[in-house]
Amino acid sequence: MKKLTYFPGCSAHGTSEEFDSTLKLVLKTLDVVLEDIPDWNCCGATSAHVMTENLAYALPMRNLVLAEKLENTTMGIACASCYQRMKVTKVHMDENPELAKRINSTVVEDGTYHGSVEIKSMLQYAYEDIGLETIKSKVTKPLTGLKVACYYGCLLTRPKNITHFDSPEYPVSMDQICEALGATATDFDFKTECCGASFSISNTEVVESLSGKILEMAKESGAHAIVVACPLCQSNLDMRQPDIEKLQGVKYGIPVFYFTQLMALAFGYPIDQLKFPKHIIPVEGALANIGKVDPSAEKTKKTTKAVKAESEVQ
Amino acid sequence: MITLGTQGKNTFLEAVNEKSGANVLECYQCGKCVGTCPVSQYMDFPPREIMQMIKLGLKNESYMANSHWFCLTCSACSGRCPREIDIPAVMEAVRHLAIEENYLNTSTKVKEIRKFHEIFLSMIKRYGRNYELRMMAEFNIRTRNLFKDMHLAPKALLKGKIPLGVKPLKSAKAIRRMYAIAEKLEKKK
16 A cells, blocks of 8 residues: 555645546555645645745645655645646755745744655656556556547646656657556647636636637547546636637537546446536547447557657657 | 946846846747747737847836736746746746836736736635635626626536535634735845
């Protein structure tokens, strides 16, 4: 049994509850136990860093300080925005002890910051710490026939000097996880384009335009579904999809899964535990492709592998 | 009149460099950031022009531009910048300086973006976590746009996509204390 410190983030109790609950199912199969940071607070994403430097560091700092009180060396974060803010804080604090001291003074009653806990997104944890072989070994219902466009968004792999994970331009970790589950990852060019993220409420037109392009490219890549690892990406692509369709005069009907939902499905969990009714775009059409053999699938698979080989050479 | 650096120091450039940790002078105006930026078409001045404006010491113009408010910090530009300049950090530095020095861009869009962030931060101050439903409601009320996204509400609420409440922190005091100290630090600078 492995233990992992867990930062769920605000959306885990709301918009991305299905991410949180399927993540827990998946980790149960993989024998990983999550330990929540006790009484964690919002990391401030994405507003604190827009408005003020001190709060942008102080809010994540309190969680980092609390996380150090647990015994685990690594912290896993579900939400990509939370992951980004916590990682930025850690990297900047580690680079600049003077700043770390100043920020620590805002939460000093909660503890002293040492920077001893490593921070990973759940995607990174699944890819690096659990590994493709282990994931593959737990698959009981392979997702053969399902074609997915893996969408990473901006925050999981960028900026490179903060995340140190995968490629900032054409990442492949989620693609390989999906392929380990038996699905086929399509050659999708908009993997790391921005969905509009925090403008979801304050600047909806921008989100509809940016997310619209992502949906268009995903459809063009031949995918039945989009797979994400970020609550904001999921809600922008799923909840706003009907409005985007109206705006563009196109019907996409492309469901947006969390990668943990697909993992849980392939690990054999019954469908009623996967929270599919929470999706705005129905998932049944895409899931009906599982089990159907597609002659073009082999070809797409090779493309992804070739790209991975290429990125390794670089 | 624009004066080019001959009349002494470009204090604006120095302030931006110090705050961002980047060196804006390294920009050689290739424009790759503009082509990469997903929102450059919405900006008064795209990132490349802002960089040049900082080099020229055009403080007022940089502060009043909507560019730094539209920047999504997606870091696509800095990933492709051949000079490896942290452009989002530069945008953030300009925005923070503009806020500190009370330069207010009064366009409706910028006001809405700013209002959203202020409401978000007030939610955290009050509950320690984000209360999504209340945040959306307050945003609609305070931007006088009551029916924004209302057509999404029935489905989102029924499906439990947006919960009705929030579980506040046990140590909500710790957050308020943090806010108070952070605000004090802000004033000291």
